[in-house]
Amino acid sequence: MKFTIQRDVFVQNIQHVSKAISSRATMPILSGLKIVAFDDGVTLTGSDSDISIEAFIPAEDGDNQVVDIDKPGAIVLQAKYFADIIKKLPESTVEVSINDQNVTKISSGSSEFNLNGLDPDEFPRLPEVEEGNSFQLKTDLLKALIKQTAFAVSTAETRPILTGIHWGMEEGTLTCTATDSHRLAMREAKIEGAKEDTDFSNVVIPGKSLTELSKILDDSEETIDVTVTNNQALFKAKNILFFSRLLDGNYPATKNMIPTNSKTNVQVDAKKLLASIERALLLSRDGKNNVVNLKSLGDHTLEITSVTPEVGKVTEEVACDAFEGEDLRISFNGKNIIDALRVIEATDVTIQFTGAMSPFIMRPADRDYMLHLFSPVRTY
Missing domain, CATH: 3.10.150.10 (DNA Polymerase III, subunit A, domain 2)
Structure with missing residues (x-):
């Protein structure tokens, strides 16, 4: 040679x-x-x-x-x-x-x-991927799907299935879901030109694999071919073949976790909320205490506080664009909210609360193809 x-x-x-x-x-x-x-x-x-x-x-x-x-x-x-x-x-x-x-x-x-x-x-041969469920999507859309879900996968090997991102395809809509059991990120995308028989419900791709794929792909509107079989996913871009094994096991029925009603609905500026929670966590740099407390003050205002006993306390008020329903008092992991707000790509977010100890939903105010679900933190 x-x-x-x-x-x-x-x-x-x-x-x-x-x-x-x-x-x-x-x-x-x-x-x-x-x-x-x-x-x-x-x-x-x-x-x-x-x-x-x-x-x-x-x-x-x-x-x-x-x-x-x-x-x-x-x-x-x-x-x-x-x-x-x-x-x-x-x-x-x-x-x-x-x-x-x-x-x-x-x-x-x-x-x-x-x-x-x-x-x-x-050297081992590359996996043989037979024709299975195949479809095409734009490279920049695939990168967005990965970015907006991969951060929520579990890093614990105790439940290996949760270290992956669940992909489901039904009636031309691809749904990507990731959860570590404390938070959930879900993103949907309509796949133009998907074949009517492209239908799968339990495809789980390791989050690490998709993150590495995203690093390789350029931001562009070029199409990428995706083929899913029983144990492999193949992503075929220009001059690149990327194979990933699929995780074995059944992914949790995450749709059952999502509340269908709410007691309190809040609409707030995403950047202001993000900055406020980031400031609330400044006193917990060691990462041991990420708990943020949120309560409504009336007059479309939220109070955000965080207490680190050996360091001090942070208090800040954030104005809401809209507030409907019951008064609110809840505690949550601030880092999880920050992770979601950094990828949500919306000017305003809507947050739907169902009670102080019940999971709550955050989604872009102007679109419905993405949502984030969070478990509250018990502080007493």
């Missing part, structure tokens, strides 16, 4: 694929990055037990010659060293070649490295 490639393009694609490579791989071959040179370009592949990523670098990009292939071939190189080497090479082009003993020479300008390679035939 021998080829010359533009270094910047090489670095970018190596970074994409490296997101699938674990430094704690159970098989030595999986700590490596597979490189295959074809006549029409170079393919890079990384994999672990959860995700596999393949990036294709075409020889030509429009009128730009990106890769010159002298001799096709394949090799697996230790990703940890290879990525750092390519990033720090001095010139704008890199030459990669291997000899019969799998020793790989990497040269750029006056710099030359020789890395011991591994047999590419030992």
Whole structure:
């Protein structure tokens, strides 16, 4: 194998694929990055037990010659060293070649490295994804769906199913849901052109996988192909294949958790509420006490307080745009509210309370495709 490639393009694609490579791989071959040179370009592949990523670098990009292939071939190189080497090479082009003993020479300008390679035939094959439920959506919409739900997944391995985001498709509407049992984030999106038979109800994709996918994708309106099977999800973007295993088990019936009525409805400026709660938590920097107390004062005003006994107390009033129903007094985890307000992308939010010890809902005031559900905190 021998080829010359533009270094910047090489670095970018190596970074994409490296997101699938674990430094704690159970098989030595999986700590490596597979490189295959074809006549029409170079393919890079990384994999672990959860995700596999393949990036294709075409020889030509429009009128730009990106890769010159002298001799096709394949090799697996230790990703940890290879990525750092390519990033720090001095010139704008890199030459990669291997000899019969799998020793790989990497040269750029006056710099030359020789890395011991591994047999590419030992590298696991990419998952075979049969045609299952397939649909397309815009890349920027997919990134929004991930951003607005992934933060709410559980980080505890005691209930592995909650470390994933639940995807359901029904009548052309994709619903993404994440919960850690204390809060819930749900986002819906109408999928234009979805086939009538595209219908699934228990697809759970690891939150970490979707977060890594989001980092790879550019903000654009280009479409991405999504295929869901019994144990894999495949995301196919321009020159990128991203495979994620699905989590086993049944996701909780989250729709049953969402209250259908309320005793108190509040509409408030999202930025003002966010800033107020952030200030309320300034005295709890160690993160041990994120409890915020909220009560209505009448005249469309809310009082937000937070007490850290060994430090002090914060009190602030926030004006509401609208207030309907019973007087209110409730305590909640302020950090959870902050996380939601940072992704909700709305000028005003509506909050529906059902009682001091009952879960409450927050959603954008001007749209109904997103909601956040929070459990209150008992303070006595």
